[in-house]
Amino acid sequence: MLRESYTTWRCGAHEISLSRPRIMGILNVTPDSFSDGGQNLNAKAAVARGLAMLDEGADIIDVGGESTRPGHVAVSPQEEAERIVPVVRALVEEGAIVSVDTRHADVARMCMRLGASIVNDVTGFTDSDMVKVAADTSCGCVIMHWDQDEGGLGTHVARRQVLLDDSRPNGSAVPHPVTSQRRFTLPEEAPIMRQVMGFLGDQARILLRAGVARERICLDPGPGFNKYADEDVVIQRATHSMVSMGYPLLCAVSRKRFVGAVSGATDVTSRDAATAGICISAIDQGARIVRVHNVAGVSQAINAYWAVSHKDSRQGFVSLGSNVGNRVANLARAVQLIDEIPLTCVVNASHAYETEPAYGIATPVANAVAEIRTELHPLVLMDKLLEVEDSLGRIRDDDRDPKEAGSGPRTIDCDLVWIEGESHVGAKLTLPHPRLGERDYVIVPMEDLMHDPERFLAHAGVRVAPREERVGHVTAELGEVVWE
Known part of the structure; x- marks a missing residue:
């Protein structure tokens, strides 16, 4: 039977109640993130923005020092640490629950020592050193699925896909070639979800075998990471299936390209209303954490939705x-x-x-x-x-x-x-x-x-x-x- 809520997500010294939706505010300390690159590169500005998000309704602040946008330039662990360590330290001192968005084990370990509570690993703990960080600490762990096949999840499934190229000034459409005759609006769900859920389940079991408690693990299907918009929609519609795996589920769709594709919002920063709509859909299917840029707007939407749809006295x-x-x-x-x-x-x-x-x-x-x-x-x-x-x-x-x-x-x-x-x-x-x-x-x-x-x-x-x-x-x- 589908579980609709989870008691707690254990993250370091914090136990986050998931009896209602929780908001993870995105704090990119980078010059090149697709939505807000450069806005918070200065540590003082980043800390101020993190504190403001807490007052806007964020329960967790997710600090990242490396962009993972398409075509991003990788940064060294040292450069990433130089960007985020002052921010993490200051937010922890203020009592915030801090998540670190990193694929580098050395950076994750350093931030855990500073008091950060969550490791949000875009590579899904495929690095054995990152698994050791999880095993050696009490951090919460976000396992994300990142499809490494540039051809998409189901290359054998026929699709006609329109992608929005955010790098073009006018947001013009770039058509994906038709691989064969198309008879359905979306690709078949089963092969896509076998791959996504199979990976997430396998990586969760790796953490469990390393000694990480089940209550510390959270799953993220990784919308937008080498996935076509059609595939992202299929995955979002299958949220209830991922929730039934028995782990808290993170909805991290904020301002992603597929959000623009389904809403018609071509400009990245104009996608917040559409982001809120997709987050509410995910929450309705059992997701309990949403990761967003516009905390104030999404918080308002979720609070209104939750108040009229759930008895929660x-x-x-x-x-x-x-x-x-x-x-x-x-x-x-x-x-x-x-x-x-x-x-x-x-x-x-x-x-x-x-x-x-x-x-x-x-x-x-x-x-x-x-x-x-x-x-x-x-x-x-x-x-x-x-x-x-x-x-x-x-x-x-x-x-x-x-x-x-x-x-x-x-x-x-x-x-x-x-x-x-x-x-x-x-x-x-x-x-x-x-x-x-x-x-x-x-x-x-x-x-x-x-x-x-x-x-x-x-x-x-x-x-x-x-x-x-x-x-x-x-x-x-x-x-x-x-x-x-």
């Missing part, structure tokens, strides 16, 4: 604080507004508590915690919580005198501190909240909502500090937060 907790005006009333109104957020409801709210000021805030704060259920993507929910703050007159630090930044009064503060099965890093949102375990003003209110929050959070991987080591200690109870 998750538990979460929002920490609330107020130190202006009728503080308890502000907490109650915030809970009411959170309950009005689409695809979200408040299950329960703790009592309000007086707490000591913390993190530079000048006055005592009234705090509470709301338990919620939500079907929104965490970043979408975070935007809605910011709207709640705005509606209650929250003045943000950016609008204050710099001397008051972080310490000024706040009508309401809404911190999304935890969502079931979710981990994320970014300037906009980090989950679980990095300071959750040290905040007495969160842990104590959570005791109103569950028997043992310390044990609950420990199970979720959050260490709760002993009370004497916490900040923002609770000093008094202020009563019930009446919101219903």
Whole structure:
């Protein structure tokens, strides 16, 4: 029976939940990549772009230092490392899950030592040295199929193929010669999928025999790598068959030539909408990771698709604080507004508590915690919580005198501190909240909502500090937060 989802993909220190689609953002630190070559060649610009993609919805940043476009010029491992090592190091230091797109074992090993979590090998771990890197580390492994036959996957199958030559200024069509009379719109699926799935299965077994856990392996059929558009369409239509092999499946079609062929988008950068459509088709068939250039656009499309097509309610907790005006009333109104957020409801709210000021805030704060259920993507929910703050007159630090930044009064503060099965890093949102375990003003209110929050959070991987080591200690109870 076809499995529709997978619990986790184990990648180094990270366990990526695949109960919903995940986005791998493409970060090419190259001068010649087909879509964005040269845009991020500078390390500082590349790091900034990687961090921006996290805020746009990327779960993983895939860093590459060598183009694999048709006609690309190979680079040495040393040159590739010089390009990507500063970027990988900086993104890892920010807490990002970093994938390294490389075919060089020495580069992969170096990046794993820096803290990268995934090796994305376009040659499919056919190099025994790359297999050893996988065996010697705990990295996630992406096995990609790259057809080395320039004549395509099924040269014995008659086809009439139109390819779009991205190197031509006007995107003119280059016809592939007709090898024999054509009677069907697409080549036969069976011989193509035997080759693709046979290779992916063989390489997975090589990794398994080397000691790589099955939960670390992900498959990628390699769209566009010496494949005709007809063959790529056949492969995409067979996504459900590849998913049934029992490994997470990566959909890496972003801006590829065949995407332009089926959509009519001749310019590379105009293919993002078509890319999103094909990604959604793959997700609908069971793929759970998509690799894309335009993270913001594809994230928006996938979030909308997932919200209307899948029941995916998750538990979460929002920490609330107020130190202006009728503080308890502000907490109650915030809970009411959170309950009005689409695809979200408040299950329960703790009592309000007086707490000591913390993190530079000048006055005592009234705090509470709301338990919620939500079907929104965490970043979408975070935007809605910011709207709640705005509606209650929250003045943000950016609008204050710099001397008051972080310490000024706040009508309401809404911190999304935890969502079931979710981990994320970014300037906009980090989950679980990095300071959750040290905040007495969160842990104590959570005791109103569950028997043992310390044990609950420990199970979720959050260490709760002993009370004497916490900040923002609770000093008094202020009563019930009446919101219903």
